[in-house]
Amino acid sequence: MRRRFPRTAIGALLVVPLLIVLTFGPPAATPPAPRRDVVVHLFGWPWAAIGRECTEQLGPAGYGAVQVVPPQEHAVLPGDPWWQRYQPVSYRIDDRTGFAAMVAACHAAGVRVYADAVLNHMTAQPAGVGSAGTAFRRDEYPGVYAPADFHHCDAVRAGGPAGNDGILDWTSRFEVQNCALLGLSDLATETAPVRDRLAGYLNDLISLGVDGFRIDAAKHIPADDLAAILGRLDRPAYVYQEVLYAPGQPVRPAEYRATGTLVEARYGPELSRIMRSGSLQLLADLGRPLGIEGVDLEPPATAMTYVDSHDSQRDGSTLSYRDGATYLLAVAFLLAHPYGTPMVLSGYAFDTFDDGPPAEVRCAPDAFGCEHRVVAGLVGLHNAVAGTPVVRWWATDDQVGFGRGTLGYVVLNRAAQPFTRTVATGLPAGTYCDVVHGGPRGGRCTGATVRVDGAGWATVTVPAQDALAIDHLARA
Numbered sequence: 268m269r270r271r272f273p274r275t276a277i278g279a280l281l282v283v284p285l286l287i288v289l290t291f292g293p294p295a296a297t298p299p300a301p302r303r304d305v306v307v308h309l310f311g312w313p314w315a316a317i318g319r320e321c322t323e324q325l326g327p328a329g330y331g332a333v334q335v336v337p338p339q340e341h342a343v344l345p346g347d348p349w350w351q352r353y354q355p356v357s358y359r360i361d362d363r364t365g366f367a368a369m370v371a372a373c374h375a376a377g378v379r380v381y382a383d384a385v386l387n388h389m390t391a392q393p394a395g396v397g398s399a400g401t402a403f404r405r406d407e408y409p410g411v412y413a414p415a416d417f418h419h420c421d422a423v424r425a426g427g428p429a430g431n432d433g434i435l436d437w438t439s440r441f442e443v444q445n446c447a448l449l450g451l452s453d454l455a456t457e458t459a460p461v462r463d464r465l466a467g468y469l470n471d472l473i474s475l476g477v478d479g480f481r482i483d484a485a486k487h488i489p490a491d492d493l494a495a496i497l498g499r500l501d502r503p504a505y506v507y508q509e510v511l512y513a514p515g516q517p518v519r520p521a522e523y524r525a526t527g528t529l530v531e532a533r534y535g536p537e538l539s540r541i542m543r544s545g546s547l548q549l550l551a552d553l554g555r556p557l558g559i560e561g562v563d564l565e566p567p568a569t570a571m572t573y574v575d576s577h578d579s580q581r582d583g584s585t586l587s588y589r590d591g592a593t594y595l596l597a598v599a600f601l602l603a604h605p606y607g608t609p610m611v612l613s614g615y616a617f618d619t620f621d622d623g624p625p626a627e628v629r630c631a632p633d634a635f636g637c638e639h640r641v642v643a644g645l646v647g648l649h650n651a652v653a654g655t656p657v658v659r660w661w662a663t664d665d666q667v668g669f670g671r672g673t674l675g676y677v678v679l680n681r682a683a684q685p686f687t688r689t690v691a692t693g694l695p696a697g698t699y700c701d702v703v704h705g706g707p708r709g710g711r712c713t714g715a716t717v718r719v720d721g722a723g724w725a726t727v728t729v730p731a732q733d734a735l736a737i738d739h740l741a742r743a
């Protein structure tokens with residue numbers, strides 16, 4: 268019996284064993300994405316649990332990499348909000364032994380490790396004690412930074428002091444890249460001592476086996492400064508940067524293409540808007556230059572895409588686990604469509620914006636969502652059709668179907684009723700596993716099957732708010 272996408276983001280793992288191919292590129296230019304390029308962000312997961320997940324789930328499913336939270340010593344705040352990890356106190360690694368063991372376990376499973384790296388700032392706190400016991404005061408971090416290592420906007424800002432060195436004018440490039448974002452002490456990244464310290468931290472992570480970095484708040488670091496820091500790395504690393512686009516603001520994502528991939532933060536909101544209430548025919552333009560309503564997204568080769576991030580699921584700008592089947596349909600499109608390098612967020616249930624992760628890793632509606640397990644079969648499809656174009660596209664307001672060369676075919680049904688259609692898949696004749704609902708095992712499919720005739724046609728029925736996908740590697 269066909270199993271639908273669950274209404275909550277919990278489900279059985281759909282495993283498609285595949286070889287992981289790892290490639291590296293130079294840090295000073297955009298390196299090619301690895302063949303197994305799907306990244307999963309295990310947001311809030313502890314190191315030991317990530318290592319086990321790499322071994323038991325991510326490697327066998329074909330995930331290429333896992334993104335982990337910033338691993339450095341951080342501020343400790345009342346209630347342990349998730350964002351305290353984004354306020355560095357020193358560059359000591361949180362549980363260094365456990366972190367190294369996690370990296371080794373992931374590598375053994377063929378999964379790369381990308382660390383979220385906070386290079387723009389330290390804390391926004393007047394004083395405190397960090398997670399590793401380091402006492403600090405604002406702009407004074409013993410053995411790390413002194414006041415001369417920070418920008419002090421209030422001292423140079425036209426019009427005189429405003430307090431806390433914060434950004435007041437978002438149309439000013441100087442303020443965006445030199446003043447304190449949300450009150451966070453802004454590092455003078457144009458100076459050699461700061462560049463050396465930051466590169467030293469990244470190289471420490473590289474020595475522990477880290478393969479790449481997400482550069483947090485990269486928009487607030489001048490592109491030349493970031494290039495100078497990354498130019499000090501001991502070996503190549505995959506780099507993707509958070510450079511949020513905003514109309515009327517002077518800092519643009521394209522400025523950072525020379526230093527790595529760009530996190531394309533416009534893709535998720537556009538995809539979410541279409542999936543929530545727009546005609547699915549609009550998906551044909553998503554990712555094209557000046558596509559959806561003039562939104563000019565990054566070129567595919569320099570874009571990292573997602574449905575939701577740990578930020579967007581809290582501000583409501585995208586779909587999230589709370590949207591059930593609609594969210595999972597959006598993730599299915601993300602993985603089946605070839606635009607950009609896809610990232611799947613796998614986080615946890617929360618009631619308020621600040622809520623930190625549960626203490627125990629448990630896949631349940633009130634704990635960790637484990638969304639990456641639900642869509643694992645589509646990760647296999649993404650890998651199986653890599654490098655092939657979108658062909659045989661058709662769409663209605665509530666359904667869309669397309670092939671990937673002659674290697675795969677996908678149908679999404681957003682309607683509240685089942686949908687049946689005869690489609691030209693382009694695949695050779697045979698019986699294929701619907702990888703949305705179960706992959707091959709022991710020569711048989713663990714879920715529904717699709718029969719393709721000698722001319723490449725198949726009649727498919729897709730349940731309400733569900734999807735179907737087949738690929739050349741998943742056959743009965």
